[in-house]
Amino acid sequence: MAAGRYPPRSRSQAPPWRREHGGGGRRRGHDGRPEPQQLGSRRLRAAPARGTAAATGRAAAPRRARANTARAAALACEREDCAGRAGAAGAIAAINISASTSKFLMNVITIEDYKSTYWPKLDSAIDQLLTQSPGDYIPISYEQIYSCVYKCVCQQHSEQMYSDLIKKITNHLERVSKELQASPPDLYIERFNVALGQYMGALQSIVPLFIYMNKFYIETKLNRDLKDDLIKLFTEHVAEKHIYNLMPLLLEAQSTPFQITPSTMANIVKGLYTLRPEWVQMAPALFSKFIPNILxxxxxxxxxxxxxxxxxxxxxxxxxxxxxxxxxxxxxxxxxxxxxxxxxxxxxxxx
Known part of the structure; x- marks a missing residue:
């Protein structure tokens, strides 16, 4: 009693409501529900907690605003960084395009380059092909000549190249015609046969070398064919100038068997028919011996x-x-x- 005003109670002496709930329960009524004042007191006790949370939220709002501001600043920096990287990539692409353009421009073949570098190679090869004898070896690179023609066609030099080719072959045929005019009658037929065979053999190499020019310029723009044009050149510059001297000699050789070899006669007659079929009318009997269905x-x-x-x-x-x-x-x-x-x-x- 001296230690306090009230003596300590044992658990058995505690009130029923406290004994039932272990001493820490709430006061309840006869039906077991909490008494109203307990609910009120609970609401009163919970209210300060909501007020505290609201106060805490108001206190945290500046921190969230600062965080949002920092996040927005970081996003803006990231955008600027991406834009900077994109700008750098665009600049690098522009540099690459400029480099490739300059590289392409460095490979452009000007008309001066064509005249000083490319056409001389073609000119030399054509010379060798036109003057070679049957079975001779020509020390030229067909791949190199083919590549020169291809590059010149791609660089829009087809018209100039075609003009140079026609002029080159025309000059050659004019020299051949003059040599035939200076030939004696007993050698005239043989030399004409050599000139005809040599030229037709050269066309078998010249036409394939200029196939790109033929396909992308002569056929598309001129509506002609390179082989036909080159055969026409021989007809105009050689055969037409010599047909009236050649035909009497051929008829004379026909009347005198083996004055010339049969192979020479056959080559000339077939060649003349290829150049101009109308020449059959000059000697139908002669042509009928080597070409069927003439008579x-x-x-x-x-x-x-x-x-x-x-x-x-x-x-x-x-x-x-x-x-x-x-x-x-x-x-x-x-x-x-x-x-x-x-x-x-x-x-x-x-x-």
């Missing part, structure tokens, strides 16, 4: 005449040293009557 079909009434022509040909062959071979199993004169007429009739298209 009209044979008729039965002319068989005797054809047989006589074949007999004359066989006699000429014998006089020039050609033998008939083994005639032991043939009757005398059989090949002159039957075989000759039938062969001639077949050659004239007789059915």
């Amino acid at each position: 009209p079909p044979a008729v039965e009434s002319e068989l005797q005449e054809y047989a006589a022509q074949d007999q004359k040909l066989q006699r000429d062959l014998i006089q020039n040293g050609f033998t008939r071979g083994d005639q032991s199993r043939k009757r005398a004169g059989e090949e002159l009557t039957y075989n000759g007429s039938s062969a001639c009739a077949s050659s004239r298209g007789y059915r």
Whole structure:
């Protein structure tokens, strides 16, 4: 009693409501619900907590504002950094484009470059091709010449290159024509055959080398073909100037067998027909010996005449040293009557 006003109570002496809830429970009514004053006091006790949270929120608002401001500043810096990087990338791209443009401009072939560097290479190669003999080895790089033509076409020098090519070949053919005019009659046919064969052989190499010029300039803009143009040059500058001197010599050689070799006669006649088919009218009988379907079909009434022509040909062959071979199993004169007429009739298209 001396220690305090009231003596300590044991748990058994505590009020029922305190004993039921372990001493820390709330005061409840008879139905077990908290008494009203307890609820009021709870609300009164909770109110300061909400007020404290609001006060805390108001205190934290400046901090959030400062954080938002810092975040916005960081975002702005990031945007500026990205813009700076984009600007730097654009500048680098512009530098790369400028470098590639300057590199392209460095590879441009000017007209001076074409005349001083590219055309001389083509000129030298054309010279060698036009003057080579059949079977000769030409020490030129076809790949290099082909590349020169390709580059010149890509750099818009096709018109100039075509003009230079035509002029080059024209000058060559004019020299050939003058050499033929100075030839003696006994060498005239042979030299014409050499000039024709040499030129046609050169075209087999020249035309493929200028295929890009032919495709992208001559065919598209001029509506022509390079090979046809080059054949026409030989016709105009050589064949037309010599046809009236050449044809009498060919007819004379035809009447005198083996005055010139059969291969030479065949090459010239076929070549003239290729250059200008209308020249057949100058000597149909001559052209018909080497080109089919030149003369009209044979008729039965002319068989005797054809047989006589074949007999004359066989006699000429014998006089020039050609033998008939083994005639032991043939009757005398059989090949002159039957075989000759039938062969001639077949050659004239007789059915």
